Amino acid sequence: MKVKNICCIGAGYVGGPTMAVIAKKCPEIKVTVVDINQARIAAWNDEDVNNIPVYEPGLGEIVAESRGRNLFFSTDVDGAIDEADMIFISVNTPTKTYGEGKGQAADLKWIELCARQIARVAKGDKIVVEKSTLPVRTASTLKDILEHTGNGPHFQILSNPEFLAEGTAVQDLLEPDRVLIGGSQDEGGQKAIQELVNIYAHWVPKEKILTTNVWSSELSKLTANAYLAQRVSSINSLSELCEHTEADINEVAKAIGTDSRIGPKFLKASVGFGGSCFQKDILNLVYISRTYGLHEVADYWEQVILMNDHQKRRFAKKIIRTLYNTVSGKKISFLGWAFKKDTNDTRESAAIYVADYLLNEQSYIAVFDPKVKSEQVFMDLDRLNTRNPEENRKYVKTETDPYKACEGSHAVAVLTEWDEFTGYDWQRIYDSMLKPAHVFDGRNLLDKDKLKSIGFQVHVIGSSD
Ligand SMILES: NC(=O)c1ccc[n+]([C@@H]2O[C@H](COP(=O)([O-])OP(=O)(O)OC[C@H]3O[C@@H](n4cnc5c(N)ncnc54)[C@H](O)[C@@H]3O)[C@@H](O)[C@H]2O)c1
């Protein structure tokens, strides 16, 4: 079989960019991305590529190049499944919010729905690719469903986890550190692996395409995220020690990062990691370990999450403590709401939890983020169910002008490391604030000495004030 038609179920942060790059690099393959969310598909099809639903530097151009040629976005899931030789499943796999495993296990109901739909519609043999992040051994569940509910065709199941990071998705997809493909070790499995290798080989050097058994591939994705998040929690734990000892976390990070065994990346102390993946995937790892009775393993990884929760909480507490132990009725300005720069994604962003903590203390919050829409900020807060939506709207205001957001406030808190924050007219911000004017830099982003010379009281993660 030579793959001519690809279908991807799920037009989200992974499905959209991944398929846009495959379509760009494999013009002879027709790629159709489908989703049940009509508004999302309409946005992907918007004539103005500035309106596509995922903000990623460079993505608009890539979509514009292939869309309508060999890249299509559609709500006709059945049609695209029927036509495809290879089907990527790229739907969401969030943490379960109900029942057994609530708060830890991955909710696989959308994955199962996809499998049942593929089985119902497929008339010919197909390769089904797990692109979503899944618990180890999910491939056997998929196989079971496909074989028991299908109409006779054969299915090969591959695991091909995605390692792109948001904000750099296009770059990560064009030049990945590696592509990982897991499949069954029999002849059919090996042939299927080769089909997928051939697709990536259009632009990824062969030595960067790793093939493994399907379980190693599934587990490697959870493991990679656990290791990355662990580094952030490790440096964050030490940032607190720095604040008590006059050591400086940036200097410590540099000193240890130059050891080639440790390496310099992912050593940036922050207000806490966010994003849709780290917490969800570690919780999933913890849950899986517990289901095998491996409690020491589970406890070990759970600590990464506990430390992250602590980091977010202690940032909020520091604001309260510094503002004379009360923020009630005071205005605090948030620069940034996204979980990192260069994305409009706010899932699990530290900003949400810091805001929630401050709102419990009855502070007013003004939010400015260059890419996050106002309704998203309120959706994020409402979803926590800490207070009613009217109260969130009474205490939180969103602004489209950063200077307006900072006007009349007691403190500015930097929650996201957007580059543009460093270029602001900080004297103007200082002049418009109440005094003493505080800056809480949750990203170690701003020039501390410059701010101090203007007159700000500056509080930085990982260094004593
Ligand atoms: N966001 C990332 O940076 C990232 C990176 C690597 C891996 N992942 C993993 O990739 C998967 C997808 O993540 P995402 O961020 O793209 O999620 P997302 O929520 O942005 O997108 C998922 C899409 O799937 C659609 N969907 C759900 N069920 C469907 C069905 N039955 N039929 C058709 N469409 C359906 C939803 O409507 C949604 O648009 C997750 O497992 C995630 O852990 C995410």
Ligand SMILES: O=c1ccn([C@@H]2O[C@H](COP(=O)(O)OP(=O)(O)O[C@H]3O[C@H](CO)[C@@H](O)[C@H](O)[C@H]3O)[C@@H](O)[C@H]2O)c(=O)[nH]1
């Ligand atoms: O030194 C660091 C590095 C990151 N972060 C924070 O950690 C979070 C996650 O950042 P990053 O990993 O860059 O973004 P994600 O898009 O969440 O990407 C992660 O999660 C994806 C989804 O599984 C994986 O595909 C990627 O490989 C993995 O990096 C963000 O809040 C960052 O601000 C820090 O605080 N300090």
